[in-house]
Amino acid sequence: MHLLLPPSEGKTTGGRGRSLRRRAAAETPLATSRTRVLDALGALVAGDAARAAWALLLPAGVAPDALAANAAVLDSPTTPALRRYAGVVYDGLDYAGLTVAEQRIADRACFVFSGLFGVVRGDEPVPDYRVPAKAVLPGIGVAGTFWRPVLDEVVPPLLGRRGLVVDLRSGDYAAMWRPPRALAERVVGIRILSPAPRGGHAVISYNSKFAKGRLAAELIRRAAYGQPLATADDLIAAWHQWDGAADARPVRTGLDLYTR
Numbered sequence: 001m002h003l004l005l006p007p008s009e010g011k012t013t014g015g016r017g018r019s020l021r022r023r024a025a026a027e028t029p030l031a032t033s034r035t036r037v038l039d040a041l042g043a044l045v046a047g048d049a050a051r052a053a054w055a056l057l058l059p060a061g062v063a064p065d066a067l068a069a070n071a072a073v074l075d076s077p078t079t080p081a082l083r084r085y086a087g088v089v090y091d092g093l094d095y096a097g098l099t100v101a102e103q104r105i106a107d108r109a110c111f112v113f114s115g116l117f118g119v120v121r122g123d124e125p126v127p128d129y130r131v132p133a134k135a136v137l138p139g140i141g142v143a144g145t146f147w148r149p150v151l152d153e154v155v156p157p158l159l160g161r162r163g164l165v166v167d168l169r170s171g172d173y174a175a176m177w178r179p180p181r182a183l184a185e186r187v188v189g190i191r192i193l194s195p196a197p198r199g200g201h202a203v204i205s206y207n208s209k210f211a212k213g214r215l216a217a218e219l220i221r222r223a224a225y226g227q228p229l230a231t232a233d234d235l236i237a238a239w240h241q242w243d244g245a246a247d248a249r250p251v252r253t254g255l256d257l258y259t260r
Contacts, residue, residue, distance in 0.1 A: 001229045002158075002165045003216050005112045006173045008087025009062075009130060015079030017125040023078075030118055033150045037116055038074065040137035041129075045071045055136045066130040073116075078125035081112050088206055089168070092213020102224045109220065111158060113173040115143035118151055119158070133172040144176045151177040159183065164229055166190060166219060167254065168212040188232055189254030190215065201258055211259055218242045 020038070025031040044052045045067055053063040056070070069076070078084075082095045082103075098106060107123035114120055116131040131137075133144030140146045155177050159165055165187040167174065179187045192208040192215075193201035218238045219229060228234050232255055236248040239257050247258040 001109055001163050001219060001223055003106075003110045003219065004165065004167045004169050005110055005212075005216070006089060006168070006170045007112050007114045008085040008090055009132070010086045011084050011128050011130075012079065012086050013128055015077035015084070015125075015127070017078035017080075019075045019077060020127060021074045023125070028154075029150055030154045033147070034117055037118075037131075037137065037140060037143065037146070040140045041070055041073065041116065041131060043138050056130065057132055057134055058130065062130070069128040069130060073127050073129045076127045078127050080107070080123045081120045081126045082106055082110060082122040084126045084128070085112060088209035089213040089216075092210040093216050094213070098217065098220065099224070102220050105223050106216075106220050109223065110216070111155075113151075113169055113176050115147075118147045119155060119177070121158075133176060144172055147176050152180070156180065156183060159186075164188065164231070164234070166216075166235065168216060170209075187254075188235060190235075190257060191251075191254070192257045192259065194259045207259055211257070214242050215239060215257070 025034070044055055049063070049067055052067055056066065058066050082090070082093070093106075095103065095106060108121065110122035112120050112122070114131070115133040115135050116129050117126065120126055131143060135143045137143060163186070165179070165183070167187055167189040174189075190212065191203065192211045194204045194207040196202040196204070215238065218241055219235070222229055222238055229238075232250060235255060239246065239248050246260050249256045
């Protein structure tokens, strides 16, 4: 099983891992492209702060801290991705609350898509930063668009030839990589809908993100205990395990899951 996750704007600070500058990177398409994006980010934040904040889509309230984190990205300490990201999806996942065995599965099963790094595995060391997929970087353009051809080459080998791929990404990050035909039958996209204030169901941001994190945690637990995770029916069983009698419906793009 593989879980494709979005990143989060919120991140934990600090870390105990070596900085990116002190880590030797192999010459791979992903590493080469990361160097280009990191260089572009460095050039951006070295210039006018207001222009950099605009290019990075930073709200005024977070811009100073985010720009400082980006300026220090090569030299700041790192921590594993699933400990770095701290948004609503990751509140739902609650990595710290998993058992050691479950954390090991999460480390290798989770792949987080990133405007700065392209894609990182759950246990990959990551510094504090803030670069959304829609950021516009000098010489790069829109980060998410830059990453598409790179990820077309890099992601399929990461997912191997076997195992269900559960896609929990949001729109901007789902657009960075779309599964080719050879992989499409293994990939199940998840959309989560909640009761809308005016009736019916809709994607409500907080509810959807938190439920995706809880679903990811349930899938990780099932994997840790050897329960089946090979089909959409297995995903539906995991959903019912977490959310009781909530509905689940197959759709052309994967599964629509409904919260109560």
